[in-house]
């Protein structure tokens with residue numbers, strides 16, 4: 001708690017030694033490091049979220065060992081996912097809200113000077129610190145927290161994309177090692193991608209072609225054909241038409 005530089009030294013000394021009736025002569029200033037802590041927390045949250053977003057993008061449309069085009073698409077979709085972080089924008093002003101606007105609002109309600117907390121008794125100028133006793137403006141969304149969050153999100157996007165790509169490459173290189181024995185036997189081999197993209201499967205076919213596809217169990221087997229060729233037809237009434245066709249050829 002910092003004390004106001006006051007003209008009357010004896011008043012300050014008295015207030016420092018006893019609990020003052022108006023909450024102390026503290027200037028409205030956030031403690032040093034409050035902003036850094038808020039920014040570091042926002043940065044950590046952003047990196048974690050964007051890392052997951054990158055890994056999910058990579059599994060959805062990156063394929064196995066993504067090329068430059070796929071990498072650009074993954075970074076772009078991760079950047080688009082950062083829209084879900086913009087609700088954090090007031091937290092970029094955390095120090096100002098918590099140590100400036102909230103105490104000032106409380107003091108205004110209690111008819112005290114917004115700067116030092118001394119009861120102003122309806123005077124326009126505080127007798128204690130000489131500041132105006134008019135209430136401070138309430139916190140409102142301005143360009144400052146938006147700029148702050150933007151400065152946090154840009155490096156977070158870069159770091160999360162690099163980390164996400166490294167994580168996916170590591171997973172793929174592990175898969176190449178794991179599948180070595182199966183490939184030597186010319187057997188297909190598959191396993192889920194590592195967290196957080198375990199909905200996607202890495203696979204290698206009999207010819208040693210690596211692939212990565214999301215939700216393979218929901219996909220269609222491309223080479224599958226019905227034993228009865230007439231069942232290739234789909235749509236309402238397909239069975240009747242198939243039966244009629246079968247009867248006609250008899």
Ligand SMILES: [Zn+2]
Nearest residue numbers: 113116126129
């Ligand atoms: Zn004052």
